[in-house]
Amino acid sequence: MEPSNPIVPQTGVGKRICIVGASGKLGQYMVRHALARGYEVVGVCREKSVPKLAEVADRITVFGGDTNDREVIAKAVEGCDAVLTVLVPWGVDDYASGTARAVIDHAKPGARLVFSCGWHISRDGKDVYSWKIKAAVAFARFLRFTRLLDLDDQYRAADLIFKSDTRWTLVRGSDLEEGPSEGLPVWARRVGDPILESNMTRRIDYALFMVEAVTDDTLVQEAPAIVGCRTPSALAHKQNAA
Ligand SMILES: NC(=O)c1ccc[n+]([C@@H]2O[C@H](COP(=O)([O-])OP(=O)(O)OC[C@H]3O[C@@H](n4cnc5c(N)ncnc54)[C@H](OP(=O)(O)O)[C@@H]3O)[C@@H](O)[C@H]2O)c1
Numbered sequence: 001m002e003p004s005n006p007i008v009p010q011t012g013v014g015k016r017i018c019i020v021g022a023s024g025k026l027g028q029y030m031v032r033h034a035l036a037r038g039y040e041v042v043g044v045c046r047e048k049s050v051p052k053l054a055e056v057a058d059r060i061t062v063f064g065g066d067t068n069d070r071e072v073i074a075k076a077v078e079g080c081d082a083v084l085t086v087l088v089p090w091g092v093d094d095y096a097s098g099t100a101r102a103v104i105d106h107a108k109p110g111a112r113l114v115f116s117c118g119w120h121i122s123r124d125g126k127d128v129y130s131w132k133i134k135a136a137v138a139f140a141r142f143l144r145f146t147r148l149l150d151l152d153d154q155y156r157a158a159d160l161i162f163k164s165d166t167r168w169t170l171v172r173g174s175d176l177e178e179g180p181s182e183g184l185p186v187w188a189r190r191v192g193d194p195i196l197e198s199n200m201t202r203r204i205d206y207a208l209f210m211v212e213a214v215t216d217d218t219l220v221q222e223a224p225a226i227v228g229c230r231t232p233s234a235l236a237h238k239q240n241a242a
Contacts, residue, residue, distance in 0.1 A: 012039030021086030068098030128192025
C-alpha cells in the first residue's frame with residue numbers, strides 16, 4: 001500500500017470513511033484509494049480475514065465481524081461521513097440484504113452510502129441484457145441449492161437501497177479483471193447502452209469509482225452501470241461524441 005500521495009486530490013482530509021468488506025479484493029483497493037485521498041479509514045471484515053489487512057493495520061481501524069452483524073456495523077459506521085459497502089450474496093442467511101439494512105439503519109443521517117453489485121441488478125427493469133448475462137444469472141440463481149450462494153438476496157439488498165431515502169449510490173460493476181489503473185470508469189444509466197458493450201473494468205478502477213462517488217453528488221440516488229474508460233466501447237463513444 002502506498003502512503004498518502006499529494007498528487008491525488010486530498011478530498012478526504014478531515015473526513016472519516018467506513019469500508020464494509022475491506023479485506024476482499026475490491027475492499028483492499030478501496031482502502032488504498034481512500035488513504036491516498038487523506039480519509040481516516042475504518043474497515044469491517046470477517047474475523048478470520050483481519051490478517052489480510054496486516055499491511056495497513058497501523059493506518060486504519062479494523063472491526064472484525066460479519067458484515068451483516070448489526071452491532072459491528074453500528075460501531076464501525078459511527079461518525080463516518082461515508083460508508084462504502086461490498087455487497088456479496090454468500091450463504092443463505094441474507095448476508096447481502098442484512099449488510100445493506102445494517103448500513104442504512106446505522107449510518108449517520110446525511111452520510112454518503114455507496115454500495116457495489118453487478119450489472120444484473122436493475123433499478124427499473126429497463127436494462128437490456130445479452131443472452132450471456134441472462135445465462136450467467138440463471139446459473140448463479142440455480143446455485144442456491146448448494147447453500148453457498150443466494151443471488152436473490154443481492155436483489156433484496158438492492159430493493160432496500162432503492163427504497164431508502166438516504167444519499168445512496170449503487171455501483172453496478174461489469175465483468176472485472178486485474179491490472180494497473182486505466183482511470184475513472186465511464187457509466188450509463190442502463191445496461192444495453194452501447195458505451196458498456198465491452199463489459200470489462202479493472203477492479204482497481206471499480207474501487208476508484210466507488211471512492212470518487214463519495215464526492216460526486218450527481219451520483220446520489222443513481223445506479224450507474226460502469227465500464228473501463230479505455231475499453232473499445234468507451235473509446236468509441238468518446239470518439240463519436242467529439
Ligand atoms: N467478480 C466479478 O466479476 C464481479 C462483476 C461485477 C460486480 N462484482 C461485484 O463486485 C463486488 C466485489 O466482488 P469481487 O468478486 O471482486 O470479490 P471481492 O472483492 O474479493 O469480495 C468478496 C467479498 O466477499 C467476502 N466473502 C467471501 N466469502 C465469504 C463468505 N463465505 N461469507 C461472507 N463473506 C464472504 C470477502 O470477505 P473475506 O475477505 O472475509 O473473504 C470479500 O469481502 C461485489 O459486490 C460483486 O457483486 C463482481
